[in-house]
Amino acid sequence: MKPWRKIFILGTTLMLAASLISPAQAAKKRSSKAAAAPGTGDNAKISSDPGAPTVKENKLLKWVEVDPPNIGKNDQFFFRGVVLDVVPLKDAEGKDVKDAYTIKVLPISILENNERSIDLQEFLNGVDIVRSIPDKKWMKDIKKGNVIEIKQWYETVDQGGQGHAKMVGYIFHQDIVPYPVGSQAFIKTPGLQMEQYLNALKGLEMAEDKNTDDLLKDSLDALASSATNPEVKSKAAALLSQLFNAQPTGKPLPPVPPPAGTEPAEPAGKKKKG
Helix, strand or coil: CCCEEEEEEEEEEHHHHHHHCCHHHHHHHHHHHHCCCCCCHHHCECCCCCCCCEHHHHHHHCCCCCCCCCCCCCCCEEEEEEEEEEEEEECCCCCEEEEEEEEEEEEEEEEECCCCCCCHHHHHHCEEEEEECCCHHHHHHCCCCCEEEEEEEEEEEECCCCHHHCEEEEEEEEEEEECCCCHHHHHCCCCCCHHHHHHHHHHHHHCCCCCCCHHHHHHHHHHHHHCCCHHHHHHHHHHHHHHHCCCCCCCCCCCCCCCCCCCCCCCCCCCCCC
16 A cells, blocks of 8 residues: 655744744653653663653653754654554534544554654553545554554755745655554564553554464463563463463563674684585
């Protein structure tokens, strides 16, 4: 299926870019900067910058060293997650907006989130994506339990002028596409954060096609036996029983594979055969 893309163009001066930021974005910025972080483990900051995120925020939410201003009123991010619901968008009077919907998506894997558009509460409870959908056929893959990929970003375009009068255009892009694998793939992946496993388990609960196999059984067993998060253990145990009629066996979590290029070198002096 081709990506469903929305493009929106804003013409403005670079100096007025901050005026495009919504009140909700501004409040989120203040909240993220006000939170103090202890200095150990996942709660340690990743740099000395006053607004630096914690190690946990960097790993899970992909917050980076510096918290930049938002370019426009639309959030910028790139993530994969489970569809929780699709409901008609309402106007100020509570009436349905024609061909417009709110898609609530529970993130599993965030790839880009430099402006901190997604915070922990949204990761745990879902991100609302507003979308104009005139073609209802597109909705068949955007249903509860399915994994989709969402990317929203601004493209900056030079529109002429010089100095303080320099004009800049902002082109907003929104791509939403079905992801080729389901929540099972994330449950089978070693080394994810507990919050990621929890959201993937919720996705598997809702999915029509559970797509069970031995690796999924082993992964559910390991999470039900050894996860550090009680809710993850509980949901994994329930799914293990429901899908495989099995109980946790005490299986440990699988080891996390080393990053590419970090495998130990061959011992010096070892001769190759042949």
